[in-house]
């Protein structure tokens with residue numbers, strides 16, 4: 488562990504925003520102030536680090552934000568930070584503000600940026616997992632995931648009403664480029680009939696035999712969840728292919744998309760984000776670096792960035808099986 492004294496802490500949010508990021512920023516600022524540290528908000532993620540968009544934050548600056556979606560610090564996916572020259576500019580700005588360590592709130596891309604930065608420069612980073620995808624190794628949950636699946640389920644409950652009334656087949660596409668956590672648990676929680684995940688090899692033929700089974704039981708309406716990153720195609724494509732196979736499989740498509748990223752964070756996300764922010768600051772002050780905080784079986788843990796980035800958090804096969812059984 489580093490012996491560096493941490494007196495000035497930078498905090499930023501990066502990558503896709505997630506409900507609860509503000510609660511994490513609030514926890515970082517207030518925990519740091521409690522430890523008599525100064526805190527600096529780095530606006531727009533790594534872009535703000537490069538462009539010197541850095542301002543001191545007081546405890547009042549994070550008042551009245553715990554319930555707000557999005558991120559008051561703004562966010563970006565910085566291409567320039569992927570270049571060595573971009574990181575050198577960022578380092579110069581952190582030095583200018585005498586920042587001793589940073590709390591990076593975001594997903595895999597954010598942690599990768601932190602890992603590369605630390606291999607070149609002497610400023611420690613601690614990561615806080617904030618992404619609706621819940622796809623980070625070393626934590627059971629990421630900030631924003633609980634809110635995102637609740638938002639998706641609420642929307643699907645409404646679709647269910649109209650699908651049932653018209654005895655219609657509906658495809659609902661949810662986010663998750665590489666991971667099916669959102670799709671799987673949205674499917675379970677909304678009582679969907681069938682779910683396409685990036686991790687499983689569902690085919691159109693499998694779907695057809697599921698739908699034929701439903702029809703044979705006189706069940707005409709069905710909700711099919713499609714994770715955007717699944718290998719069979721997006722919801723619109725699957726819907727069209729299905730109709731080509733048989734005209735009777737007429738369907739409607741709803742893409743929930745960025746709706747899942749906004750809105751007031753759930754109680755679970757607010758508490759999780761507060762615990763993460765608090766633990767991140769305490770860890771940085773204790774001399775930890777290059778690690779992401781996480782929650783495993785209810786406890787706060789730290790996972791080295793290289794593991795958090797490179798290890799895959801596998802989808803629970805038993806849950807996939809359960810979803811199929813319950814949809815019968």
Ligand code: F6P
Nearest residue numbers: 503594618619620662663664748
């Ligand atoms: O990383 C979270 C996420 O919402 C993914 O689920 C989604 O694929 C992606 O971000 C969308 O990113 P953008 O808003 O940049 O299009």
